[in-house]
Amino acid sequence: MKISVSPIIVSFALAAALSSPGAAHQVTVGKLKIGHPWVHEAVEGAPGTYAAIIEIHNDGDEPERLLSGTIEGAGAGVLYKIIEKNGHFTSQPVPEGLVIPAHGSIELAPTDYQLKFGKVTKALEADSEVMGTLVFEKLGSKPVEFMVEQDDTAPKEDAIAAGDEHKASHAHQ
DSSP states (O other): OOOOOOOHHHHHHHHHHHHHHSSSOOOTTTEEEEOOOOEOOOTTOOOOOOEEEEEEEEOOOSSSEEEEEEEEEBBOEEEEEEEEEEEEEEEEEEETOOEOOOOEEEEOOTTTTTEEOOOOOOBBBOEEEEEEEEETTEEEEEEEEEEEESSSSOOHHHHHHHHHHHHHHOOOO
């Protein structure tokens, strides 16, 4: 038995999957394309939480530097490098920020870099969105919408491109 599926139906299904709250998203700020900024869920009153970004691509002719960030409902965000030594993880602030080269990109895997935020004053619930900012050296503070995620990994971009649903694309590293 052969089943025929209309390309229009496939297009609508793909659009619905990618526009759902859990779908990966990209934010454009000036000449920067920011791939799926997300923040870890946290209960109100938690001492802090963290956020990660899959990738930032710079289409501009000048380098830019990511310095820090904010999210509604939590203290200021400080950029940290995650360091693993003999199976133990520590973190170290990166006060100078991260350079995004002209016509280049940087990846900020959650196991490499994080924006750590202070005390959570408003619950951050999984599969929702929260407004925040990313602070850049030249562009200044720019509004960015963060997805709230329940686990410690960001989606795999190749799975998103293939049209898989966001949650199905999560994998622990």
